[in-house]
Amino acid sequence: MPNEKKSSSVTDGFHLVVDALKLNGIDTIYGVAGIPITDLARLAQAEGIRYIGFRHEQSAGNAAAISGYLTQKPGICLTVSAPGFLNGMVALANATTNGFPMIQISGSSDRAIVDLQQGDYEELDQMNAAKPYTKASFRVNKPEDIGIGVARAIHAAVSGRPGGVYLDLTADVIAATLDSDAAKKSLVRVVDPAPRQIPDPDSIERAIDLLADAQRPLIILGKGAAYAQADDAIRKFVETTGIPFLPMSMAKGLLPDNHKQSAAAARSLVLAEADVVMLIGARLNWLLAQGKGPHWSPSAKFVQVDISPTEIDSNRAIAAPVVGDIGSTMNAFVSALRPGQIQPKAAWIDAIAEHKQHNVERMATRLNANPNPMNFYSALRAIRDVFADKPDMYLVNEGANTLDFGRDIIDMHQPRKRLDCGTWGVMGIGMGYAIGAAVVSGKPVVAVEGDSAFGFSGMEIETICRYHLPVVIVVFNNGGIYKGDDINRSGSKDPSPTVLMKDARYDKLIEAFNGVGHHVTDPKGLTKALTDSLASGKPALINCTIDPTAGTESGHLQNLNPQTKVNRQ
Ligand code: ADP
Ligand code: TZD
Numbered sequence: 001m002p003n004e005k006k007s008s009s010v011t012d013g014f015h016l017v018v019d020a021l022k023l024n025g026i027d028t029i030y031g032v033a034g035i036p037i038t039d040l041a042r043l044a045q046a047e048g049i050r051y052i053g054f055r056h057e058q059s060a061g062n063a064a065a066i067s068g069y070l071t072q073k074p075g076i077c078l079t080v081s082a083p084g085f086l087n088g089m090v091a092l093a094n095a096t097t098n099g100f101p102m103i104q105i106s107g108s109s110d111r112a113i114v115d116l117q118q119g120d121y122e123e124l125d126q127m128n129a130a131k132p133y134t135k136a137s138f139r140v141n142k143p144e145d146i147g148i149g150v151a152r153a154i155h156a157a158v159s160g161r162p163g164g165v166y167l168d169l170t171a172d173v174i175a176a177t178l179d180s181d182a183a184k185k186s187l188v189r190v191v192d193p194a195p196r197q198i199p200d201p202d203s204i205e206r207a208i209d210l211l212a213d214a215q216r217p218l219i220i221l222g223k224g225a226a227y228a229q230a231d232d233a234i235r236k237f238v239e240t241t242g243i244p245f246l247p248m249s250m251a252k253g254l255l256p257d258n259h260k261q262s263a264a265a266a267r268s269l270v271l272a273e274a275d276v277v278m279l280i281g282a283r284l285n286w287l288l289a290q291g292k293g294p295h296w297s298p299s300a301k302f303v304q305v306d307i308s309p310t311e312i313d314s315n316r317a318i319a320a321p322v323v324g325d326i327g328s329t330m331n332a333f334v335s336a337l338r339p340g341q342i343q344p345k346a347a348w349i350d351a352i353a354e355h356k357q358h359n360v361e362r363m364a365t366r367l368n369a370n371p372n373p374m375n376f377y378s379a380l381r382a383i384r385d386v387f388a389d390k391p392d393m394y395l396v397n398e399g400a401n402t403l404d405f406g407r408d409i410i411d412m413h414q415p416r417k418r419l420d421c422g423t424w425g426v427m428g429i430g431m432g433y434a435i436g437a438a439v440v441s442g443k444p445v446v447a448v449e450g451d452s453a454f455g456f457s458g459m460e461i462e463t464i465c466r467y468h469l470p471v472v473i474v475v476f477n478n479g480g481i482y483k484g485d486d487i488n489r490s491g492s493k494d495p496s497p498t499v500l501m502k503d504a505r506y507d508k509l510i511e512a513f514n515g516v517g518h519h520v521t522d523p524k525g526l527t528k529a530l531t532d533s534l535a536s537g538k539p540a541l542i543n544c545t546i547d548p549t550a551g552t553e554s555g556h557l558q559n560l561n562p563q564t565k566v567n568r569q
């Protein structure tokens with residue numbers, strides 16, 4: 001057994017992995033146990049690392065990824081060989097896509113057999129399989145390289161644009177014994193793995209000049225800005241310049257959504273009319289229509305602040321690139337600004353205010369209607385009000401309509417509190433993100449889930465209950481993917497592809513694990529169930545009946561649905 005005390009002169013790969021992680025400040029591992037890593041999990045626990053055991057590796061990986069996003073330390077996911085490894089890969093690839101620092105460590109089978117495809121237990125060439133989906137993929141082939149392997153993985157995960165890293169540990173390596181002194185010497189404590197990247201002062205001047213000439217400037221804050229934890233410098237720059245800002249989904253709360261410079265309620269106006277747009281930790285990807293098309297002014301000029309030089313000019317010409325880390329960069333901007341140098345025109349601020357007021361009033365009418373059964377507006381109004389009272393709670397949000405309406409309606413008041421489907425629009429992050437956020441923060445988490453979205457990681461409610469985590473899940477039950485009223489017109493008796501079971505009692509699921517289930521059908525009931533659940537601090541699931549006709553196909557992404565394009569032609 002590796003967790004028995006070894007004689008003073010000999011240690012093994014299991015101990016070395018745990019020592020290497022501990023030496024680098026890793027305090028939590030998320031995983032699923034099995035051959036060959038079960039004893040690694042046991043030993044980590046015995047050595048004071050918290051081990052959170054999941055029901056599926058994808059959720060363990062999602063928990064690791066979000067803990068990386070929240071803490072700037074790589075989240076660690078531990079998986080078994082081949083199928084367990086592959087189950088974790090969606091989360092690792094998602095971490096890479098979103099720029100979250102994460103390391104998936106997997107045991108692997110006998111290399112000699114794997115490479116000759118001789119049929120080992122859980123045989124797969126994992127390191128090479130991981131490569132296309134990760135920022136880096138390493139294999140440790142000698143026990144004395146474990147320290148170096150862990151160090152390289154940490155550097156790769158957190159430096160520059162963070163991402164997912166795969167670290168392959170062969171069964172031979174973790175089981176190998178080696179001399180204790182040599183082992184100790186082989187460990188590496190990483191120094192400054194995410195070094196500051198100071199921007200060129202000329203790039204700051206170039207950007208300020210462009211912004212100073214602007215009539216209608218706009219700042220777009222992305223989740224890179226939230227990740228950077230440079231909240232004060234960002235706020236200072238935004239407030240000193242008076243430039244209106246638009247938060248991307250996970251940057252909501254970086255400045256509070258009720259901030260007077262927020263242009264979120266005038267999004268279409270500011271995108272179409274801004275003459276200079278400053279991107280801070282946001283990519284011009286599909287979430288911003290690649291900076292092109294009818295949403296955007298073709299003559300707008302761009303400032304882009306990003307740590308990744310290759311992001312510049314990826315979709316549209318960037319007139320003033322500023323390559324650096326956001327903390328150093330925003331401080332440099334604040335120091336370089338002269339009083340009154342950047343001043344958006346009053347007409348621009350007034351136009352935004354007018355547009356905002358119009359949209360806020362239109363939204364208020366919808367939010368205040370009380371339809372029976374509930375729709376997304378009335379249900380989300382109830383949740384929004386609870387968040388207004390408890391701004392330090394985390395919100396996890398996934399689904400289609402549930403996501404899109406949730407983003408528009410639930411105001412965030414603090415940075416890094418909104419966690420959602422992100423860059424890939426992936427379903428299945430819900431319970432993993434909720435668990436990761438609860439574990440690293442100890443704060444309550446409310447996961448607002450479409451009924452389809454919840455199904456992807458729903459079994460993790462057992463994990464939530466087993467670890468007594470303060471997670472409240474609200475399932476928006478409209479009986480389907482997007483909607484619950486679709487009819488199969490093919491002539492077969494099967495349900496339509498988007499339909500899920502009508503009136504499913506998701507609340508009963510959590511009762512199987514001694515959590516508390518609620519079934520609510522109106523906003524009052526939802527408010528009460530949510531406040532009671534939060535007050536109890538116990539895991540709860542609120543099954544919230546929503547009008548099955550309330551959503552729209554593809555949520556707010558109808559334009560990306562090929563069928564919509566076909567119909568338009
Ligand atoms: P969003 O989805 O919110 O628009 P993206 O994930 O598309 O945000 O973009 C985040 C950007 O932030 C990435 O291009 C990434 O390179 C950048 N980034 C991440 N961390 C930092 C940092 N510390 N400093 C500067 N840029 C960063
Ligand atoms: N699989 C994965 C991994 N990600 C996806 N995004 C999808 C499938 C496709 N998909 C969406 O893009 S949204 C969604 C799916 C299956 C679920 C929407 O239904 P919901 O939300 O019940 O979660 P609403 O509120 O009913 O729209």
Ligand code: MG
Pocket residue numbers: 450451452476477478479480481482483
């Ligand atoms: Mg649904």
